[in-house]
Amino acid sequence: xxxxxxxxxxxxVPEGATVAFNCTYSNSASQSFFWYRQxxxxxxxxxxxxxxxxxxxxxxxxxxxxxxxxxxLLIRDSKLSDSATYLCAVNRVNAGKxxxxxxxxxxxxx
Amino acid sequence: xxxxxxxxxxxxxxxxxxxxxxxxxxxxHLYFYWYRQILGQKVEFLVSFYNNEISEKSEIFDDxxxxxxxxxxxxxxxxxxxxLEDSAMYFCASSDVRGGANEQFFGPGTRLTVL
Numbered sequence: 123x124x125x126x127x128x129x130x131x132x133x134x135v136p137e138g139a140t141v142a143f144n145c146t147y148s149n150s151a152s153q154s155f156f157w158y159r160q161x162x163x164x165x166x167x168x169x170x171x172x173x174x175x176x177x178x179x180x181x182x183x184x185x186x187x188x189x190x191x192x193x194x195l196l197i198r199d200s201k202l203s204d205s206a207t208y209l210c211a212v213n214r215v216n217a218g219k220x221x222x223x224x225x226x227x228x229x230x231x232x
Numbered sequence: 233x234x235x236x237x238x239x240x241x242x243x244x245x246x247x248x249x250x251x252x253x254x255x256x257x258x259x260x261h262l263y264f265y266w267y268r269q270i271l272g273q274k275v276e277f278l279v280s281f282y283n284n285e286i287s288e289k290s291e292i293f294d295d296x297x298x299x300x301x302x303x304x305x306x307x308x309x310x311x312x313x314x315x316l317e318d319s320a321m322y323f324c325a326s327s328d329v330r331g332g333a334n335e336q337f338f339g340p341g342t343r344l345t346v347l
Contacts, residue, residue: 156335165323165338166275209275213334218280218288219265220336225274 123148126212128223136231139200143226145210146192155186155193158209160225166209169195200230234258236339238324244345245314253309253342255324264307265325265336266299268292275323281307314346 128145135141147155158166170177172184172193183196197204207227211220237256245251257264266278279289281299298310307326311318321341327334 154334160275163321163343165341168335168337171335211336218263218282219277219290221277222275 124223125149125221126210126223128208128210129226130224131226131228133226133228134231135200135228137200137202139230140196140198141200141228142197143195143208143210143228144192145194145223146190147212147221148191149212149214150191151214152191152212154213155184156211156213156220157182157184157193157195158211158222160207160209162207166211166222169208197228200228202230202232204228205230234260236324236326236337238322238339238342240342241340242343242345244347247316247346248313251311251314251344253311253322253324253344255307255309255339256305257307257324257326258328258337259305261326261328261337263287263327263329263334264299264301265327266309267323267325267338268320269323269341270320278309278322311344314344316346319344319346 126147155172157169159169160166172186176185181198185194207225209225210223239254264281267275269275277290279293280287296312300308323341324339325336327336
């Protein structure tokens with residue numbers, strides 16, 4: 123089983139739609155969680171950290187469910203500029219690395 | 233806004249040649265990382281570095297790879313004898329804390345093409 127698994131996608135949605143991505147992790151020692159956005163042939167850019175209490179940044183909401191070992195990202199009122207690949211990343215306690223999922227590609231269409 | 237920089241943006245080399253990829257992490261960060269991403273695949277961890285030594289490495293990071301912080305600002309990845317399968321984007325990242333909530337910030341990457 124992969125350490126981090128994401129919805130396979132791709133997701134194709136119209137502008138204004140709400141879309142949600144899920145990511146599961148297998149290692150219960152995982153401590154911190156992140157969503158990155160990656161545009162084609164560019165570097166991952168940190169979108170948001172994911173906290174136990176959930177967190178929101180404008181149209182983006184991230185949730186963490188430790189009991190079920192998954193994190194989610196909700197994008198409301200999607201824009202054309204949201205089209206990208208969304209990566210979840212998981213860090214273990216005292217680990218010097220992030221483990222990434224395969225990514226979920228989102229295309230927002232007019 | 234401070235950012236991680238990498239040079240060159242694209243490196244083309246012949247199989248068997250040595251390459252050095254360079255990174256300048258964010259200036260007050262103490263933890264440095266190299267990741268690679270083969271075209272169409274996931275971002276894979278290679279190595280992390282702190283206090284002038286490797287703190288963790290993956291199985292990909294074999295004897296052909298080495299890292300160095302030759303001065304106070306640069307962080308390099310050397311591949312001694314490149315193979316075709318080393319062709320990938322190589323991303324450097326840095327963070328100011330380790331483990332825990334270490335938000336890692338990535339450089340723009342070096343695209344390595346091995347012919």
